[in-house]
Amino acid sequence: MNLLLLDPKNSVNDGGYALTERQQQHVSKVIKAVTGDVLRVGLLNGGIGEGVYQAADDKQPAYIHSLALSAKPPAPLPMVLVMALPRPNMLKRTLQNISAMGVKEIYLIHSAKVEKSYWQSPVLQQDSIQQSLLEGLEQAKDTVMPVCHMIPRFRPFVEDQLPAILAGKRGLLAHPYKAQVCPVAIEEPCVLALGPEGGWNEFEVTKWLAAGMESVHLGERILRVETVVPVLLSRLYPAGC
Amino acid sequence: MNLLLLDPKNSVNDGGYALTERQQQHVSKVIKAVTGDVLRVGLLNGGIGEGVYQAADDKQPAYIHSLALSAKPPAPLPMVLVMALPRPNMLKRTLQNISAMGVKEIYLIHSAKVEKSYWQSPVLQQDSIQQSLLEGLEQAKDTVMPVCHMIPRFRPFVEDQLPAILAGKRGLLAHPYKAQVCPVAIEEPCVLALGPEGGWNEFEVTKWLAAGMESVHLGERILRVETVVPVLLSRLYPAGC
Incomplete structure (x- = not known):
């Protein structure tokens, strides 16, 4: 997994997007991120850039907020x-x-x-x-x-x-x-x-x-x-x- | 398996080459050949052409004989x-x-x-x-x-x-x-x-x-x-x- 690809369907309250279980595993075990870390992310059918990681707690699953997606995805094959x-x-x-x-x-x-x-x-x-x-x-x-x-x-x-x-x-x-x-x-x-x-x-x-x-x-x-x-x-x- | 590749190490008495177990399976189950059928074969590190199939019997495993290998293998990548x-x-x-x-x-x-x-x-x-x-x-x-x-x-x-x-x-x-x-x-x-x-x-x-x-x-x-x-x-x- 070289990009955390967020799904607009998984939006959470403050404008962020929840991670799927697979992504959560990758963030915990491979990236080993903690709350506040800036991670490279993309939005499904959207741009690529960075977002801030918020670990899961009792109330909600882990999510990414404060997205800044300024890069475009690579060109498709025609x-x-x-x-x-x-x-x-x-x-x-x-x-x-x-x-x-x-x-x-x-x-x-x-x-x-x-x-x-x-x-x-x-x-x-x-x-x-x-x-x-x-x-x-x-x-x-x-x-x-x-x-x-x-x-x-x-x-x-x-x-x-x-x-x-x-x-x-x-x-x-x-x-x-x-x-x-x-x-x-x-x-x-x-x-x-x-x-x-x-x-x-x-x-x-x-x-x-x-x-x-x-x-x-x-x-x-x-x-x-x-x-x-x-x-x-x-x-x-x-x-x- | 698109070519029966015979191994010179498996030569048998009359100038033929025995099939490996995998090849035998392929010949029986996919090609469904019987004794006397002419099959497309290659010789390991040699040419490509045809040979005659001889089914296994009590004395020896299945083999290919009367090889005519006139074609060259495809060019290697340099x-x-x-x-x-x-x-x-x-x-x-x-x-x-x-x-x-x-x-x-x-x-x-x-x-x-x-x-x-x-x-x-x-x-x-x-x-x-x-x-x-x-x-x-x-x-x-x-x-x-x-x-x-x-x-x-x-x-x-x-x-x-x-x-x-x-x-x-x-x-x-x-x-x-x-x-x-x-x-x-x-x-x-x-x-x-x-x-x-x-x-x-x-x-x-x-x-x-x-x-x-x-x-x-x-x-x-x-x-x-x-x-x-x-x-x-x-x-x-x-x-x-």
């Missing part, structure tokens, strides 16, 4: 990431990493090679997803919460929603066949679509291409989703990660 | 990676990813902010390390086993070993202060040194710089080691990962 729903045991870490790297719009989509049971996993509940995204922000010292959409049906998304999302952006489909080499350091915003283990099937590729995506490949090596996400984001926007 | 020893629970995955991305020379080094106890972890035993590196190769369809050196003492390495390793290469020290922006898409080979959580301390930075390394930073975001490794490798050698 991209929309569409990815086939990863295995549940990979989802938490994947979302943390995506959030830490500055992606602000994520679509988790069904694909023929995604097991249907993945969509029933408890890690897909909004609370769990928000928590993973938040941990990514705290890691990277960012404040702007990404939006994560669930798309359990492939075809209506690609046919009906994608054209509007793609407007004004370059569409890149990670797909190893009939593809050009993935570009390096692009200037324009993009939509990047990453397939499941085993890749998109033929029908899906046809649909993506018909919607205006171009297929790109990364070379001979096959990397895991946890590796390919940072590799691709860094390749497309090396100055932004 | 770099030496020196990294502060990660937490034991991160080491296996980190080594898998580094191996999958094509790094062939790795130094795991002590640093002031690495807990001494990490050096006693069972995951540092050569068997465990070799297994992680092998799984990275199988993932990425590579055959060339990386070399991983253990450096439990910082100073003798940087003073005595580093100059020879650095000869003819660009030395890049990941360090967020007094640093230039990390270059993108370099042509020359490099030595990249990645610090522990919390970074290198002042003494260490002085030593690295005295040895001829230049310090580079990645921007405002602080990423975990599992994310920063693919981000940096892809940034330095976008065509190679």
Whole structure:
């Protein structure tokens, strides 16, 4: 946790914000702060700066007050990431990493090679997803919460929603066949679509291409989703990660 | 497992190579091969191609024979990676990813902010390390086993070993202060040194710089080691990962 990210929902009486239990643990055990200490904090979807720590007492939990938030969060990556729903045991870490790297719009989509049971996993509940995204922000010292959409049906998304999302952006489909080499350091915003283990099937590729995506490949090596996400984001926007 | 990587140590009578238990499981359960099937295989530190599967019987374990290995493994990354020893629970995955991305020379080094106890972890035993590196190769369809050196003492390495390793290469020290922006898409080979959580301390930075390394930073975001490794490798050698 590199930034205490305060949630406006947790406001307390005197204009401060209560710490969550996790943040309280970090402040007590890692930072070892005492009442009156000035700590580096951010406000969710707001600025970054400092605030004064007030330890918990009988009446209220620990909180931060007298905030001075003059710095802006780091620039977001100018991209929309569409990815086939990863295995549940990979989802938490994947979302943390995506959030830490500055992606602000994520679509988790069904694909023929995604097991249907993945969509029933408890890690897909909004609370769990928000928590993973938040941990990514705290890691990277960012404040702007990404939006994560669930798309359990492939075809209506690609046919009906994608054209509007793609407007004004370059569409890149990670797909190893009939593809050009993935570009390096692009200037324009993009939509990047990453397939499941085993890749998109033929029908899906046809649909993506018909919607205006171009297929790109990364070379001979096959990397895991946890590796390919940072590799691709860094390749497309090396100055932004 | 995207490539069955055969070990020359496991040669059998008729010029074939026995499968390990893990490979046997993969062949039976995922590929579902039967005797006589032609499978895609590689030979450790050798070529890639095809071989014929022979199921296990009473006398011997399953093996692959009649190998035709005409393809070369993917090109390695032209770099030496020196990294502060990660937490034991991160080491296996980190080594898998580094191996999958094509790094062939790795130094795991002590640093002031690495807990001494990490050096006693069972995951540092050569068997465990070799297994992680092998799984990275199988993932990425590579055959060339990386070399991983253990450096439990910082100073003798940087003073005595580093100059020879650095000869003819660009030395890049990941360090967020007094640093230039990390270059993108370099042509020359490099030595990249990645610090522990919390970074290198002042003494260490002085030593690295005295040895001829230049310090580079990645921007405002602080990423975990599992994310920063693919981000940096892809940034330095976008065509190679």
